Structure formats: structure tokens, C-alpha cells
Amino acid sequence: MDETILEARNLxxxxxxxxxxxxxxxxxxxxxxxxxxxxxxxxxxxxxxLLTGTYKPTRGQVFFKGQEITQVPLYRRAHLGMGRSFQITxxxxxxxxxENARLAVQAMSRINFQFFRRAESFTRFTDRALEVLTxxxxxxxxxxxxxxxxxxxxRKLELAILLAPDPDVLLLDEPTAGMASEQVPELxxxxxxxxxxxxxxxxxxxxxxxxxxxxxxxxxVMNLGKLLAEGSPAxxxxxxxxxxxxxxxxxxxxxx
Amino acid sequence: xxxxxxxxRWRRVFQSNRLYLAVLMFLxxxxxxxxxxxxxxxxxxGGRPRGQSVxxxxxxxxxxxxxxxxxxxxLIFGFTGVISFGHALFxxxxxxxxxxxxxxxxxxxxxxxxxxxxxxxxxCGLLGFLMxxxxxxxxxxxxxxxxxxxxxxxxxYIGRWPLTNAEDGFALNNIxxxxxxxxxxxxxxxxxxxxxxxxxxxxxxxxxxxxxxxLLAIRENENRAQAIGYNTLTxxxxxxxxxxxxxxxxxxxxVILNKKVGxxxxxxxxxxxxxxxxxxxGVGTHAGPLIGTAGLHLSERVFNREFIIGSTTINIxxxxxxxxxxxxIVVVLVFPQGVVGTWARWRQRRRxxxxxxxxxxx
Numbered sequence: 001m002d003e004t005i006l007e008a009r010n011l012x013x014x015x016x017x018x019x020x021x022x023x024x025x026x027x028x029x030x031x032x033x034x035x036x037x038x039x040x041x042x043x044x045x046x047x048x049x050l051l052t053g054t055y056k057p058t059r060g061q062v063f064f065k066g067q068e069i070t071q072v073p074l075y076r077r078a079h080l081g082m083g084r085s086f087q088i089t090x091x092x093x094x095x096x097x098x099e100n101a102r103l104a105v106q107a108m109s110r111i112n113f114q115f116f117r118r119a120e121s122f123t124r125f126t127d128r129a130l131e132v133l134t135x136x137x138x139x140x141x142x143x144x145x146x147x148x149x150x151x152x153x154x155r156k157l158e159l160a161i162l163l164a165p166d167p168d169v170l171l172l173d174e175p176t177a178g179m180a181s182e183q184v185p186e187l188x189x190x191x192x193x194x195x196x197x198x199x200x201x202x203x204x205x206x207x208x209x210x211x212x213x214x215x216x217x218x219x220x221v222m223n224l225g226k227l228l229a230e231g232s233p234a235x236x237x238x239x240x241x242x243x244x245x246x247x248x249x250x251x252x253x254x255x256x
Numbered sequence: 257x258x259x260x261x262x263x264x265r266w267r268r269v270f271q272s273n274r275l276y277l278a279v280l281m282f283l284x285x286x287x288x289x290x291x292x293x294x295x296x297x298x299x300x301x302g303g304r305p306r307g308q309s310v311x312x313x314x315x316x317x318x319x320x321x322x323x324x325x326x327x328x329x330x331l332i333f334g335f336t337g338v339i340s341f342g343h344a345l346f347x348x349x350x351x352x353x354x355x356x357x358x359x360x361x362x363x364x365x366x367x368x369x370x371x372x373x374x375x376x377x378x379x380c381g382l383l384g385f386l387m388x389x390x391x392x393x394x395x396x397x398x399x400x401x402x403x404x405x406x407x408x409x410x411x412x413y414i415g416r417w418p419l420t421n422a423e424d425g426f427a428l429n430n431i432x433x434x435x436x437x438x439x440x441x442x443x444x445x446x447x448x449x450x451x452x453x454x455x456x457x458x459x460x461x462x463x464x465x466x467x468x469x470x471l472l473a474i475r476e477n478e479n480r481a482q483a484i485g486y487n488t489l490t491x492x493x494x495x496x497x498x499x500x501x502x503x504x505x506x507x508x509x510x511v512i513l514n515k516k517v518g519x520x521x522x523x524x525x526x527x528x529x530x531x532x533x534x535x536x537x538g539v540g541t542h543a544g545p546l547i548g549t550a551g552l553h554l555s556e557r558v559f560n561r562e563f564i565i566g567s568t569t570i571n572i573x574x575x576x577x578x579x580x581x582x583x584x585i586v587v588v589l590v591f592p593q594g595v596v597g598t599w600a601r602w603r604q605r606r607r608x609x610x611x612x613x614x615x616x617x618x
Contacts, residue, residue: 052483078485086483092476103473107485111466113494119466161484 004063005030005201006082006169011050011060013043020046022225023060028169028203028218033195035204035212038222039245044205045087047222048173051203052084053077064169078107083167087174087205089154091161093147097138100146100157101129104164129164136160136190152183159187163194169201170194176208184208188215213237221245276543283449287313287442298442305438313445314437314513319553320448321509322529324455326537326545328502329530334540335463336495337475339396341527342387342403343503345410346380348522350504352414353379355517358430360419365432373508377501384500388493395478407527415519425518428511437513448509452546455502460542462498471495475540532580536587538596547595552580 006028013021021043028034038044049055051062053074061070064080072080092100105125106112120126133139136156141149146157155175162170175191176184188211194200206212212219212233219236221228229235229242236242263271270277287298287309296307325347332338357372358365391402415423437444462468470491473481481488511517529552530545537548556576563570572579591598 073487075482075485075487078483084483086480090477090480090483092473092480094476095472099469103469103481104484106466106469109466112470112486112491113467115462115465115467117466118464119469120464122466161480165485 003030004028005065006051006203007063008047008051009061009063011047011057011062013046013050013055014058019225021050021057024222024225024227026220026227026230028201030168030201031199032217033202033204033215034218034220035206035216036220036222037206037209037212038228041224042222043225044222045173046225048171048203048205052082052171078165078167081168082171083162083165083169084171085158085162085173085175087177089151089158089178091146091154091157094145096143097133097146097149097157098126098129098142101132101160101164102126104161105129105132108165129160132160132164135163135193152179155179155183155187156190159190167200169203171203173205174207175204176206176211184211191215280449280453283316284446286316287445300441305441310441313441315554315557317437317441317445317448317509317513319550320445320452321506321513322533322553323452323546323549324506324509325503325526326530326533326549327452327455327459328499328506330534330539330545331459331462331499331502332492332495333531334534334544335459335468335475336471336492337478338392338492338496339400340403340496341400341524342405342407343499343530344522344524344526345403345407346384346500346503347507347510347526348414348519349383349410350376350380350507351511351517351521352420352507353504354508355426355428355511356420358428359426365430368430369432369435373505376508377504380504381497381501385493385497388489388496392489392492392496404527407522408524411519411522411524414522420517420519423519425516425520428515428517431512431515435512437515444513448513451505451509455505456542456546463542467491467494532584534594536584536594538594538598538600541594541596541600544594544596551595556580 004027006026008024008026011021011024012019024043024047026034026036036044036047046055050057050060053062053069053072057070061068063069064077064082067080069077069080092103095103102119102125105128106119106122109122109125111117111122111125130139130142133142136159138149138153138156138160141153146154149157155178159175162172172191175187179187191202192215195202204212204216216233218230219233220230221236221239221242223245228245229239231239290296290312291298291307291309294308296309298309298313300310301307325343328346329340329343332340332343353376354369354372357363357375358368361368363371387403387406391399394402414420420426434440434443435447463471470481470486470488471494473486474488474491478488507521510521533548533552534545535548536552537546538544559579560573560576561571563572587594593601
């Protein structure tokens with residue numbers, strides 16, 4: 001089980017004179033939960049966007065399942081088994097909740113250019129979409145337009161869209177962003193279910209320290225665009241440098 | 257809703273389309289109805305295309321042609337979320353290509369019509385595809401400006417092209433007798449009506465298909481559509497190619513009706529009119545373009561003239577653009593979803609108020 005599924009080699013991203021990500025390398029083990037943390041402006045989100053293909057790196061390479069994907073466009077990575085979520089809620093607001101999830105299933109199929117059949121007549125896609133909506137707890141809302149969902153519901157839908165095509169690696173960009181703190185455990189439970197069901201690999205960019213410490217196998221700490229430290233949650237909480245940069249201000253172990 | 261689901265399929269189809277079918281029935285009998293009321297035969301008076309029925313046929317043929325153009329515009333603007341300011345290019349170019357094949361070759365009217373029609377639709381589809389290929393990576397206003405520039409370029413160039421008599425255009429008289437809008441206007445009326453119905457059905461089918469759902473997803477959130485694995489450029493290309501082909505067809509109907517090909521068909525009017533008609537009728541709805549086109553064009557035909565009330569003469573025609581502009585501003589500010597969207601929302605709210613427990617039935 002020590003196989004690397006996603007790897008970044010010496011990634012660098014420069015915006016004009018600003019080096020947002022500076023020579024960062026990372027190996028994500030298959031089946032692990034790997035978190036990326038760091039203070040604001042550490043380059044976490046830029047790094048995340050380099051992994052998902054939203055940005056192309058100035059230098060360096062990205063490998064997925066042993067294959068180089070540095071130049072592979074965003075939409076193709078989904079077909080390789082990479083799914084990503086967004087920090088800002090990112091759904092199809094005027095389509096129904098079911099249609100949101102159904103589209104994510106359809107994307108992996110070969111029916112995208114069938115002009116003359118009703119989309120609903122492909123029942124296995126609808127069935128799969130309903131299955132995922134049930135998993136995240138939105139099955140009752142299936143026929144509502146997505147924009148009537150409360151914020152927490154939209155975050156769940158976001159997760160359903162992500163899970164629907166059954167990707168091998170889930171890249172989550174601050175999944176708890178803007179969530180009420182009492183909803184966080186529910187989300188964590190769902191992530192755990194997903195993980196245990198399907199042997200998923202999860203890469204997480206997160207601010208919420210309690211979340212990260214609870215569910216991660218490996219934590220990578222970034223600061224000022226560079227890799228600062230990497231290790232298990234225990235190692236990271238014990239790391240003096242990390243504490244001085246980041247944890248000291250935000251994470252208080254006595255809270256748990 | 258359970259009760260309608262148990263009905264046989266054809267009854268369900270019939271029930272959900274009964275309003276459309278009623279309008280269609282009305283349009284089928286309309287020329288005869290006018291003829292019966294006014295006493296002017298729908299085939300003309302005294303062997304000439306005169307009389308109320310024939311006049312209204314031509315007004316409605318114009319509505320049908322604009323409806324096809326507007327529906328094609330709605331496919332990219334309303335359903336895919338791509339704003340183009342160059343749609344007139346396809347409308348005008350379709351007419352020009354058909355006109356050139358009919359007038360400048362020896363193919364004869366019938367074969368010329370078929371070949372010119374096929375070539376025109378194909379070229380406009382290809383042009384839409386190529387325009388999309390170079391420019392659809394641009395989003396929003398940049399794409400709109402690009403399409404505007406291309407369309408205006410054709411407008412200016414063809415308006416100065418000696419082969420087609422520059423800005424005068426050329427007359428189209430080598431057309432099949434059956435489609436001669438002077439002698440066989442009623443036939444032309446039904447032909448245009450059939451093409452409206454076919455365009456409507458085609459677009460509705462497309463939007464309900466897996467492909468159409470992706471178009472809607474692109475309109476809703478293109479970034480997300482890409483993230484879940486759709487190559488959105490391909491789907492936008494499909495939409496703009498199909499829309500270009502349909503607009504070319506509308507342009508051909510237009511030049512056959514008017515028996516004249518001129519550069520004004522490439523002008524901004526035929527981009528802006530479909531845009532206004534789509535917005536007023538309801539962006540991204542199936543009935544919206546039809547209602548918007550009929551409403552705007554018919555009211556223009558009815559009100560765009562002088563009214564004499566007692567001793568005062570009111571010339572609405574002079575102020576027609578102003579009135580249209582005010583209507584448009586009001587619609588955008590007060591009813592941004594247009595006639596159809598506003599009506600659908602109102603009905604939905606009323607239903608929700610009546611049966612609050614059946615909230616899921618939207």
C-alpha cells in the first residue's frame with residue numbers, strides 16, 4: 001500500500017515577479033488522507049490549482065498514477081480519476097439538485113453527443129446520481145433547483161458532484177469554508193464513509209486545524225510558497241518550526 | 257402528478273403540449289380565417305396578391321422567419337450562455353449564398369435551390385465552427401466583440417462587392433414557382449410554418465438530450481463543467497455551428513420571400529432584433545423566442561405608422577425605436593426573465609401557495 005498515486009516534482013509557479021509556489025515536491029500515497037496546511041498566503045491554493053490543472057506550472061512536473069499529466073487539461077484529468085472541489089461553492093444553480101449530480105455521472109460516459117434521446121432515458125446515470133445524493137443526505141431535495149439549498153446543502157451538493165463519477169483521488173479545497181461549526185462533524189463523517197467505502201485518496205487544503213489533525217494520515221505544511229515540513233499529525237504538532245509559524249496561533253490541542 | 261404519469265404516452269405528450277398545439281391549429285387556419293372574415297380570398301384577389309388575408313400572410317411569414325432566427329440565437333445565448341453579436345452574419349450570408357447559386361449559375365431554380373440551400377447551410381455551419389474555434393476560448397464580452405468585428409467585416413466587405421452590386425444587392429427571380437411569394441404566398445406561409453415547427457422541435461429535443469444538458473451546465477457554470485470532465489469548447493462549438501446553420505436557413509427564407517438579396521441582411525439589426533426578442537420573450541426558454549418575435553414584430557406592424565385621432569396626427573412610426581427602447585429597459589429592469597420566465601415563476605409561486613405541503617412538485 002505504499003504506492004504513490006499523485007506526485008508533484010519541483011513545482012514552481014510565478015505570477016510576474018511573485019513566486020507563489022517555489023520548488024515544492026510532494027508524494028501522495030494511494031488510500032491516504034493528505035492535508036496541505038499553512039498560513040494565509042503560503043501558496044496552498046496555488047499549489048492545489050497546479051495539482052488539479054487549473055494553472056500550468058512555470059516549472060516542474062505533476063504525475064498521476066505514474067503518468068505525467070503536467071500539460072493535461074483540466075477536463076481530461078477528471079476522466080483519469082481526479083476529482084476536485086472548490087473553496088467557493090461551485091454548482092449549477094438553476095438546474096435541479098439531481099441534474100447537478102447526474103451531469104457529473106454523464107461526463108464519464110459516452111453519451112454526451114446523443115442529440116435525439118432524452119437525457120432521463122439513460123436511467124443508470126440517474127440511479128447513480130440518486131445514490132450519491134442519498135449518501136450526502138440530499139435525496140429529498142433531488143427535484144429542487146440547486147439555488148434554493150441553504151449554504152450547508154450546497155456544500156453537500158458540491159461533494160455529491162465530486163463523488164458521482166467515482167474518482168480515485170479527491171482534491172478538496174477547504175471543504176469546511178464558510179460552514180457553521182456544528183455542520184463540520186457531519187461533513188467529516190461523510191468523508192470518512194467515502195474513504196472507507198472506496199479506498200479513496202484524499203488531498204485536502206484546509207484552514208480548520210481540528211479537521212486536519214483528526215482525519216489526516218500525512219500533513220504537509222507550506223509557508224511563503226515553500227515546503228516547511230511534512231509528517232504525521234503527531235510529528236507536525238511536535239514540530240517547533242511549524243508551531244512558531246502557524247500552529248501556535250490557531251491550534252490549541254486542549255480544545256479537543 | 258401521479259395521475260398524469262399513468263396516462264398513455266401519447267396522451268401525456270398531447271397534454272403537456274396542448275397550448276402549443278392550439279397555437280399551431282390557429283396558425284394553420286389563420287389565412288382562411290382572415291379570408292372568411294374580410295371576404296378577401298387567402299389566394300389573393302383578382303389573381304393578384306392583394307387583400308387582407310394575403311397581407312397578413314406576409315406579416316406572419318416575416319414572424320416565422322424571425323422566429324427561426326431568434327430560436328437559433330436563443331440556442332447559444334439562452335441555453336449555452338454565450339453572447340454573440342455576430343449572428344446576422346449567418347442570416348445574411350445564408351441568403352447571399354443561396355442568391356448567388358440561384359442567379360449566377362445555370363442549375364435552374366429547383367436544383368439551384370437544393371444545392372444553394374445545402375451549400376449555404378454548410379458554409380455557415382463551417383464558418384460558425386471556425387469562428388468558435390478561434391474565439392470561444394474568450395469569454396463573455398470579449399467573445400461578443402470578436403463576433404461583432406467579424407460580422408461587421410463581412411457587412412462592409414459584401415456591401416462593396418461589385419459581383420453582388422455592392423450596397424444595392426441583387427434581385428432574386430430565378431426561384432421555383434411553388435415558392436414564388438407573389439403567386440403562391442399561401443404555400444410559402446405553410447412552408448415557413450413547418451420550418452418553425454421543425455426548428456422548435458429540434459431545439460427542444462436537443463436541449464433535453466445529454467448534449468443539451470451539458471450546454472445548460474456550461475451556461476450555469478462553465479468552470480465547474482470543465483472540472484467534472486467536459487471539454488466545454490467542443491460543446492460550445494456544437495451549439496454555435498447548429499445555430500449558424502439554422503440562422504442561414506432563416507436568411508434563405510428571407511431572401512426568397514423578398515426576392516432580393518442585399519447587404520442590410522448582414523447588418524446589426526438582424527443581431528440586435530433576435531437579442532431583444534429573446535430577452536423580452538424569455539431567455540433560455542422554448543416559448544420565449546416565439547412570443548418575443550411575435551409580440552415585437554406584430555406590434556411593429558400594427559403601431560409603426562401614423563394614427564389620426566380627430567385633428568391630431570400621432571406618428572408612432574417616428575418614435576418606434578424610442579418606444580422599443582423604453583419597453584426593453586422596463587423588461588430588463590422589472591422582468592429580467594422575460595414574458596415566459598416571469599409567467600412560469602408566477603405560476604410556480606401560486607402553486608406553492610395553494611399546496612404548501614407539495615413543495616417538491618415544481
